[in-house]
Amino acid sequence: xxxxxxxxxxxxxxxxxxxxxxxxxxxxxxxxxxxxxxxxxxxxxxxxxxxxxxxxxxxxxxxxxxxxxxxxxxxxxxxxxxxxxxxxxxxxxxxxxxxxxxxxxxxxxxxxxxxxxxxxxxxxxxxxxxxxxxxxxxxxxxxxxxxxxxxxxxxxxxxxxxxxxxxxxxxxxxxxxxxxxxxxxxxxxxxxxxxxxxxxxxxxxxxxxxxxxxxxxxxxxxxxxxxxxxxxxxxxxxxxxxxxxxxxxxxxxxxxxxxxxxxxxxxxxxxxxxxxxxxxxxxxxxxxxxxxxxxxxxxxxxxxxxxxxxxxxxxxxxxxxxxxxxxxxxxxxx
Amino acid sequence: xxxxxxxxxxxxxxxxxxxxxxxxxxxxxxxxxxxxxxxxxxxxxxxxxxxxxxxxxxxxxxxxxxxxxxxxxxxxxxxxxxxxxxxxxxxxxxxxxxxxxxxxxxxxxxxxxxxxxxxxxxxxxxxxxxxxxxxxxxxxxxxxxxxxxxxxxxxxxxxxxxxxxxxxxxxxxxxxxxxxxxxxxxxxxxxxxxxxxxxxxxxxxxxxxxxxxxxxxxxxxxxxxxxxx
Numbered sequence: 001x002x003x004x005x006x007x008x009x010x011x012x013x014x015x016x017x018x019x020x021x022x023x024x025x026x027x028x029x030x031x032x033x034x035x036x037x038x039x040x041x042x043x044x045x046x047x048x049x050x051x052x053x054x055x056x057x058x059x060x061x062x063x064x065x066x067x068x069x070x071x072x073x074x075x076x077x078x079x080x081x082x083x084x085x086x087x088x089x090x091x092x093x094x095x096x097x098x099x100x101x102x103x104x105x106x107x108x109x110x111x112x113x114x115x116x117x118x119x120x121x122x123x124x125x126x127x128x129x130x131x132x133x134x135x136x137x138x139x140x141x142x143x144x145x146x147x148x149x150x151x152x153x154x155x156x157x158x159x160x161x162x163x164x165x166x167x168x169x170x171x172x173x174x175x176x177x178x179x180x181x182x183x184x185x186x187x188x189x190x191x192x193x194x195x196x197x198x199x200x201x202x203x204x205x206x207x208x209x210x211x212x213x214x215x216x217x218x219x220x221x222x223x224x225x226x227x228x229x230x231x232x233x234x235x236x237x238x239x240x241x242x243x244x245x246x247x248x249x250x251x252x253x254x255x256x257x258x259x260x261x262x263x264x265x266x267x268x269x270x271x272x273x274x275x276x277x278x279x280x281x282x283x284x285x286x287x288x289x290x291x292x293x294x295x296x297x298x299x300x301x302x303x304x305x306x307x308x309x310x311x312x313x314x315x316x317x318x319x320x321x322x323x324x325x326x327x328x329x330x331x332x333x334x
Numbered sequence: 335x336x337x338x339x340x341x342x343x344x345x346x347x348x349x350x351x352x353x354x355x356x357x358x359x360x361x362x363x364x365x366x367x368x369x370x371x372x373x374x375x376x377x378x379x380x381x382x383x384x385x386x387x388x389x390x391x392x393x394x395x396x397x398x399x400x401x402x403x404x405x406x407x408x409x410x411x412x413x414x415x416x417x418x419x420x421x422x423x424x425x426x427x428x429x430x431x432x433x434x435x436x437x438x439x440x441x442x443x444x445x446x447x448x449x450x451x452x453x454x455x456x457x458x459x460x461x462x463x464x465x466x467x468x469x470x471x472x473x474x475x476x477x478x479x480x481x482x483x484x485x486x487x488x489x490x491x492x493x494x495x496x497x498x499x500x501x502x503x504x505x506x507x508x509x510x511x512x513x514x515x516x517x518x519x520x521x522x523x524x525x526x527x528x529x530x531x532x533x534x535x536x537x538x539x540x541x542x543x544x545x546x547x548x549x550x551x552x553x554x555x556x557x558x559x560x561x562x563x
Contacts, residue, residue, distance in 0.1 A: 024444065025442065027444070028442040028443065028444045029442055031444070031445065032439070032442055230423070230425055231425055231427070233423070234423055234425060234436060235436065235440060236409070236412075237383075237412065237417060237423070238412065238413070238436050238437040238440055238484070239409045239410065239411075239412035239413035239414075239437065239440050239441070240409060240440035241406075241409045241440070242406075242409075244409075244440050327385065328383075328385055
């Protein structure tokens with residue numbers, strides 16, 4: 001079919017192509033990707049309502065586990081803050097003279113695991129208790145000061161682990177004149193156990209919702225495959241590879257993911273803004289430093305990338321299931 | 335170019351579409367494939383396009399034995415075979431240009447190259463001025479010619495046509511046959527399935543006739559190549 005005038009430019013192009021055929025190949029490959037990506041995005045724009053509904057479903061499904069993860073990291077941050085300020089309280093024997101208490105303080109302070117020791121004199125303790133507890137009158141009935149001397153011990157940074165604190169407790173407990181050592185880590189351990197449990201629950205929920213996202217996208221892409229059946233048939237007829245036929249749908253899935261990720265991010269920011277006032281007030285009431293942290297740039301990017309990957313995966317599932325069913329055999333008729 | 339050696343195609347039940355078909359087509363040869371409805375014309379074309387695999391025998395297209403071709407290789411074979419359908423299989427969601435460009439797009443041709451080749455193919459079928467139109471706006475004959483332009487745009491060595499003139503009046507049919515004749519003159523092997531006897535007689539070309547899956551006429555190759563037992 002080629003006539004002579006058409007042969008000439010072809011020969012010229014052939015020479016250019018032989019100079020760097022791989023480069024030209026790569027270029028047209030990238031070009032095609034760009035074209036398909038743009039085309040599938042435009043298709044989504046052309047059906048804004050349907051696309052938005054899919055994005056919203058994805059956004060809600062993604063926002064929920066991410067919100068819980070954020071809550072979890074905030075809780076973990078809070079308990080880590082408290083752990084670092086954990087102090088041991090050593091109650092000395094009631095009849096122990098003050099000089100002995102001072103000796104004990106020196107002895108404990110010289111230990112490598114201890115950052116500082118504060119001695120609370122029993123009289124001083126009583127006075128403090130009197131003002132802060134509101135039990136002034138009741139205390140007046142007592143003949144003696146019921147409070148012992150107390151040592152407040154702050155462990156060294158390196159000894160603040162659970163095992164380190166336990167070792168320190170045993171060491172002090174064994175000293176002469178020490179009645180009882182108390183570490184108020186019990187509630188912290190309970191909090192940690194709870195956050196551990198919550199973490200597992202969040203991960204399980206995340207997995208379930210991720211699976212839901214994959215299925216939703218898979219179903220949406222399946223419908224899109226059905227509506228483009230003719231195109232797929234023709235592409236297969238003229239020699240389109242499976243990868244070529246798959247590509248627009250995979251991009252569609254990724255774009256659904258992108259939209260879903262953005263919706264999830266917006267939902268998260270909105271709910272954070274909505275909750276920030278009450279959380280501050282609550283934290284204030286508990287005299288806690290607790291703040292609910294939002295997503296930073298990295299987190300937002302990670303969220304969107306994960307969403308795109310899930311979309312892509314959903315599209316892949318649909319494409320695997322349905323694209324092979326469309327074979328051009330039926331076109332040619334009987 | 336195309337060679338059938340004792341090819342049999344049986345569909346799952348006891349329906350046998352082709353029985354021990356033997357023939358060969360050379361480069362640049364134009365032949366008709368005819369027979370009653372259900373004689374196996376479409377099956378024969380589908381075998382060449384690897385839409386179906388033969389149940390027995392050997393099928394060679396362009397030096398490639400298609401029987402054992404891995405599935406992944408099928409697209410690359412199809413790029414060397416242009417096909418024209420009776421219902422032309424055009425896509426109405428894109429322009430004439432984009433329809434014709436599809437075989438080049440799947441090959442990853444550059445946009446410049448694509449533009450040049452698509453316009454050359456449209457020029458050949460006399461539709462250069464309609465490249466920006468939607469195929470729906472064209473007449474039946476014009477749609478068929480767009481289909482032909484798409485089939486030949488990447489200059490395949492083999493061109494298959496399944497009832498290409500089925501819906502056209504005699505003048506348009508002659509026009510289209512004329513086009514096929516021109517392609518065969520530049521070395522394309524053309525095989526046209528049709529039952530338009532008048533047209534076949536007019537062209538005076540080799541005719542393969544199928545009857546209940548058997549090749550009853552035209553089976554002798556023009557220049558050897560068949561080694562039937």
